[in-house]
Amino acid sequence: MTLAELQKIFWQELSTLYDEREARAITKIVFENKLELQAHQMAFERFRILTQEQQKQLNEILKRLLTNEPLQYVLEEADFYGLKFKVNKSVLIPRPETEELVEWMVREDGRRQTADDSEMQILDIGTGSGCIPISLSKKFPKANIEACDISEDALQVAEENNRGLQTRVKFFKHDILTEKLSANKYDIIVSNPPYISVSEKEAMRSNVLNYEPHLALFFSGDDDLIFYRKISEQASLALKPNGKIFFEINQAKGIEVVELLNNFGFVNIELRKDLSGKDRMVKAEKN
Numbered sequence: 001m002t003l004a005e006l007q008k009i010f011w012q013e014l015s016t017l018y019d020e021r022e023a024r025a026i027t028k029i030v031f032e033n034k035l036e037l038q039a040h041q042m043a044f045e046r047f048r049i050l051t052q053e054q055q056k057q058l059n060e061i062l063k064r065l066l067t068n069e070p071l072q073y074v075l076e077e078a079d080f081y082g083l084k085f086k087v088n089k090s091v092l093i094p095r096p097e098t099e100e101l102v103e104w105m106v107r108e109d110g111r112r113q114t115a116d117d118s119e120m121q122i123l124d125i126g127t128g129s130g131c132i133p134i135s136l137s138k139k140f141p142k143a144n145i146e147a148c149d150i151s152e153d154a155l156q157v158a159e160e161n162n163r164g165l166q167t168r169v170k171f172f173k174h175d176i177l178t179e180k181l182s183a184n185k186y187d188i189i190v191s192n193p194p195y196i197s198v199s200e201k202e203a204m205r206s207n208v209l210n211y212e213p214h215l216a217l218f219f220s221g222d223d224d225l226i227f228y229r230k231i232s233e234q235a236s237l238a239l240k241p242n243g244k245i246f247f248e249i250n251q252a253k254g255i256e257v258v259e260l261l262n263n264f265g266f267v268n269i270e271l272r273k274d275l276s277g278k279d280r281m282v283k284a285e286k287n
């Protein structure tokens, strides 16, 4: 079977789940990735006869995609902030909104990088694949960056990304709901914690619900802001004076998170929307 023939099968089958443009885009990514072809080589290679092994591998990928499994888990790779992160089902697939949060931090603290970033201490809480601290580490190479997660499986993936992307983030296991952070240590604390309530499950798409780790998506209990409350409380002690906190938030909770930070004594609180116009991130400073 030629590359073009198998490509056509992919388009046809994936069109039962995705619109034609998306089906073609997914096919292109899979073929480029698995056959190690550059985008411009695809047209020239269309009559290439695929080996049995290649056909088998691509057919297995197609089967997984047809069960609605996200492309990033099938390829075990996700793009984030210009880098390629290894992902598996132990970690959330990094989202574009989180790239916006990182970009905000980089722009906000870019000037410090040239001045004294060797002394900058940064902590990411609930790190998942390590996408936030590793991206920051590329931008602030001299900063001392730490990141924690409650999940050992997630930390393993983050460590692998740390090695693969040649950064020196220090990862550690930590339950932010029950354990304390060191006092007066950090210049910046960032977190994209679980922020979906179990009651929102029904409205979620099956490719997220059935494949992404529930530990990363959902908080349990009645307190919608449990992670923001605990992290703000701890950050008010763990940050140095004038230290900053950055949160990614549930689009429906912008005002409440601002109020909460205000109640913990933070100042210069700023709520920002993401590119789709939803309240998505907050920054505040310790007084």
Ligand SMILES: C[S@@+](CC[C@H](N)C(=O)[O-])C[C@H]1O[C@@H](n2cnc3c(N)ncnc32)[C@H](O)[C@@H]1O
Residues within 6 Å of the ligand: 091, 092, 093, 094, 095, 098, 125, 126, 127, 128, 129, 130, 131, 132, 148, 149, 150, 151, 154, 174, 175, 176, 177, 178, 192, 193, 194, 195, 215, 216, 217
């Ligand atoms: C929404 S995901 C964010 C992952 C990553 N930072 C990102 O932006 O793609 C939340 C992360 O918090 C972690 N987590 C859940 N409960 C936690 C806890 N009590 N303490 C620390 N981390 C926790 C999950 O394992 C998950 O990796």
